[in-house]
Amino acid sequence: MTSHVEKLVQQLDGEAVASYDARAELIWIGSEAIPAVIDGLPALSGFGQLTAIEVFEDVGDPRCGPALIGLLESGNPTVREWAALALASLEIDGAIEPVRRAYRACLERQTPPDWTEPGGIRWALTELGARTPVVPPLTARLRATAADDAPGWSSTRFAEIINDLADHAQVILYSQLWRVDADRTYGISGTGLDWELDWTAPWEHMVEESRTWSLLEASEAPADDNIFVAPTWIDRVDLYPER
Template sequence: MAHHGWQGEQGLPHRGPAQSPGLRCACDQHGRRFVRPRRRTNRSIRPGARSTSHGIPSRSGEPRTRPHGRRTPPCALLVAAHLLAPRPAGVMTSRIKRLVQQLDGEASESYDARAELIWIHSDAILAIVDGLPSLGGFGQLTAIEVFKEVSDFRCGPALVGLLDSDTPAIREWAATALANLEVDGAIELLRRAHRACLQRTPPPDWTEPSGISWALTELGGRSPVLPPCA
C-alpha cells in the first residue's frame, strides 16, 4: 500500500490521521516502547478563541478558561510555606560549623562542603573564621577559596593571619586572596611577608615570591626599581 505524506521520526512514513495507528519509538528515560497518539484532524478555531488569557483552545474549539471558584489546593500552600520558612538560627549555625569541619575531609566531601558554604555566602563567614585555626593545611586552602568566592571584607583579618603560616602555599594563597578582595590595609603586611619569604631563600621553582609580588602589584604597593648604572 502506498503511503502519502512526509517521513516521520526515525524514518517511518507518516500516514494519514485516520489510518495511522501511532508512531512507535523507544523511550529514552525508561527504556521501553510507547505509542504516540494519533494526530487529530485540524479543527476550525474561532478568532475569539485566541484572545483568552490562556490562548489555548479546547478540543471542541471553544476558548479554554479557568472555571470560577477553582483555587490552589491548601496543601500546596502548606508545602510552599514549609520550604520557604527560614531555619532556626541555632540549627543553621550548627550546620555551618559541621560544613567548616568537612573542609578538612576527603576530596569529595571537602568539595561539597566548599560549594555549600559558597551558596550560604556571607552568613557562613564568621563560622569559617572561627574554625580556621582548627583546620589543617588542606582545609585552610579550601577555606581561602571560599573567601575569594564570597568576597566579604570580614575575611581580611583571617587572611592576614594566614600570612604567618608555616605552609608556603597557604601564605601565597592568602596573599592573592587579599589582592582579590582589594584590602588596601594589607600592603605593608604583604611587604613584610615578601621580605620574610626572600630571607627563607625558597627554591627557584617555588611560586610564593611571585604570588606575593603579584598581590602587591594589584594593590599598588610596589615601587619601580631601576638597575644601577654601570
Template sequence: MTTHIERLIQQLDDSTGPSYDARAELIGIGSAAIPAIIDGLPSLGGFGQLTAIEVFEEVADPRGGPALIALLGSDNPTAREWAAMGLTSLKFDGAIEPLRRAYRACLERATPPDWIEPGGIRWALTELGARTPVVPPLTARLRATAADDAPAWPSARFTEIINDLADNAQVILYSQFWRVDSGGTYGISGTGLDWELDWTAPWEHLVEESRTWSLLEASEAPAGDNIFVAPTWIDPTDLHPEK
C-alpha cells in the same frame, strides 16, 4: 543554620570528596558563612585551610582579610602564598604592609625569588598597586594580550624582549608560552629548559646568566603568528625592598 555551616567547615579538611561539596555550598551561602569560617580556620589542617582560602576568594567579603593576613605567618608556604593571592580578591585595605612583611620574610629565609611563594606575593603587591614592575620602552611597545587579559608578547620577538629586559637590568625568572586560535587561548609546553641562578651572586651576573639561558630558550621556543610568550622578571629592588 549555624550548626550546618560549622559542619561544612569541618568537611573542608576531607580531600576524599566532601571538601569540594562543602566548599561549593559555603560559597553559595556567601557572606553569612564568613564569620564561622574565620572562627573555624585554626582548627583546620593544611588542606582545609587552603580550601577555606578559596571560599574567601570567591565570596570576596573583606571581613576575611584579617584571617588571610594571619595565614601569611603560617608554617605552610602554600598557605602563605594562597593567602597573599586571596587578599587581592578581597581588596582589603590593610593588606599591603602585611604582604610586604611576608615578602621580606621570604627573603630572610633565603627563599629563591623564582619560587612560587615570593612570586605569588609579588603578584599580589602588583595587583594591589604596591609594586610597579619595570617595563622598558621596547618591551612595553611589543606587549599584547593573550590569556585572561594577561600580558604577553609575540614569540617571534622573544629575543628582542630578552635583550631589552637584560639591557635594563632586569632578571628573567621563567617564561610561559601560549597559543591563541579561534577556539581560545591555551598554555603550551616550552623548551623544557630549567635553570637555577645563584642568588648570592652580584646582580649584574644574575642579569647576564638569565639573558644567556633565556636566549637559549628563545632559540628552541615554539614559533608562529599565534604563539605568545609571557616572561616573568624582577628588578634589583625586588631583592632589596624598602623596610
C-alpha cells in the same frame, strides 16, 4: 543553621568530594557563613585552610581580611601564598604592610625568587599598588601591538624582549609559551632547558646569566603568529627591598 555551617567548615578538611561539596555549600550560603569559617580556620589543616581561602574569595566578604592576614604567618608556604593572593584579589584594606612583611620573610628564609610563593606575593603587591614592575620602552611597545587578550608577547619577538629587559637590568626568571587557537588558549611545552640562577652572585652577573639562558630558550622556542611568550622578571629592588 550555625551548627550546620560549623559542620561544613569541619568538612573542608575531609576527602576531596566531601570538601568540595562543603566548599560549594558555604559559598552558596554566602556572607552568613563567613564568621563560622573564620572561627574554624585555626583548627583546619593546610588543605582545609586553602579551601577556606577559596570560600573567602568566592563570597567576597571583607570581614575575612584579618583572618587572611593571619594566614600570612602560616607554616605552610602555599597557604601563605594563597592568603596574599586573596588579600589582593579582594582589595582588603590594610593588607599592604602585612603582605610586604610576608615577602621580606620569604627573602629571609632564602626562598628562591622564582618559586611560587614569592612570585605570588609579588603579584599581590603589584595588584595592591605597592609594587610597580619595570617595563622597558621596547617591551611595552611590543606588548601594545599584540591583541588585547593575547597572553603575552609574540614569540617572534622573544629575543628582542629578553635583550630589552636585560639591557634595563632586569633578571628574567622563566618564560611561559602559549598557543592561541580560534577557540582556546593553552600553555605549550617550552624548550626543556633546566637552569637555575646563583642568587648569591652580584646582580649584574644574574642579569647576564638570565639573558644568556633566556636567549638560548628563545633560539629553540617555536615562533609563530599564534604563539605567545610571557616572561617573568624581577628588578633589583625585588631581591633587595631594604636597599
